[in-house]
Amino acid sequence: MPESIRHTHALVLFSGGQDSTTCLAHALARFERVETVGFDYGQRHRVELDARQAVLRELRAAFPARAARLGEDHMLDLAVLGAVSETSLTRDMAFRMEANGLPNTFVPG
Template sequence: MTSTPHHTSALVLFSGGQDSTTCLAHALSRFERVETIGFDYGQRHSVELQARQVVLRELRQCFPVWSMRLGEDHMLDLAVLGKVSDTSLTRDMAFRMEESGLPNTFVPGRNLLFLTLAAALAYRRGIQVIVTGVCETDFSGYPDCRDDTMKALQVALSLGMDHRFLIDTPLMWIDKAETWRMAHELGEASQVQGGGQALVDLIVEHTHTCYLGDREHRHAWGYGCGTCPACELRARGWDRYRAGS
């Protein structure tokens, strides 16, 4: 699902992590007006909510052309999702695989709710494209990250709101190493000298991925505990990216 020329505005599901920051750069390189939306659902790694604001500030300062396109940021309170979820992202419990074959980091209904609320906001704001960083390549088998789910949601939301939405998933078929590479390419095309490395450095230094909310331990790929599933995935992608660059 990719953007077409007649689309001029986008709403990016923006958590403050590596993937959503890359998606934000993708949107800023393509659309005249870009807004962001985040969700506070009682996640253990709530430090990402502070990281969001830092990343937005740094993007505005480092990439002037993008700054002119970057509009309002929206934060929605989804505490009810944390209350109905018994997962390692919303409870103090160890990470493990469940009998279902899914990790206990899976928050049932999370992306379905996120995209429904994003569509409602996009409807009110007159925005046509919703950008999200879900993928089927480097993921944990989450059913609400699959391409089929996104296509079904695009149809359901467009019909239910009588407004033709496009759900853009720029990371759907790439892995974490390719996501790092995409960020570098987007930065290079930003009209900022050295923009590729600048965007990669921004992602390393300011985005947050660690499920445990660790901002004390600094690695080559950024801050995090280094052992949770999110850190391990980010680190492996970084190593493959650096090996291929």
Template sequence: MHTSALVLFSGGQDSATCLAYALSRYHRVETIGFDYGQRHRVELEARLVVMRELRARFPAWNERLGPDHMIDVGVLGQISETSLTRDTAIEMQASGLPNTFVPGRNLVFLTLAGALAYRRDLQVIVTGVCETDYSGYPDCRDDTMKAMQLALSLGMSKRLVIETPLMWIDKATTWQLAQDLGQAADSAGGGDALVELIAEHTHTCYLGDRTNRHEWGYGCNQCPACELRASGWRQWHNQSS
């Protein structure tokens, strides 16, 4: 039975939900974040706020939440001509992928997470990749995750499990999952508290906008990340009402 996990935590909605998921399941949870020269660097600040608020609002999770690890992978920004690492407009490319795709990003992240999990004796790596609500990124696919799990386990001669709790659910269901996890952790309004925490403190907007507050959180309300988050919020509320 697995008792420990390392969560890839960016500071966004999906990774915050995955962090809550891990804290609800494992006795020891650590987090890892990556600075790759991303244009929306505000997420690096948001992740610290989210962890602070989680500790304060959910005492049981506070006892399980261990060290945070920030890794500098600026080389990704140096070799990537993408709208997440350059001041360029977001658009589709001839390949059929949006220019928000940072080639190799998740592969690098998982490799480094695997190395850290090995050193810290953590059994499970939790990541918020998803095939249901995504932009066609090949490094978010279930097949890619299975291949990475095999490669890491073979390469380190140690069984490492990659868990993807959001792989087959949409954004509306991700909001519902957050409510369910919060409620299970704290029956006295914890579900609403976790949803409010995620809406207020996580960051998703590709343009790094923290000035415009919407019902679903801060953002430009125009980039693909904002549109996806907003549409999921509306769908979830329509289903709940």
């Protein structure tokens, strides 16, 4: 990449879980402005999505120097995925492997 092109903004896919929180911390250390985006596809286990705002609030409180870089949080409603697919993430069913070799936890798209 040419030296004249420097990316200063980042968008982090943020579920509120440990992996995406680590990615967010990494982005906050590298970029001037970081926004977050999450996807609500009607998942049954909403623990991470429910934790998103608490994690963001704690990051802002614990790291005020980084908090200034943390921009808007976006939550996209993708409930249509749950309506068009049958997975154990969106329906009350047990985990199993499908005939196509994918687990029924796989969410298309």
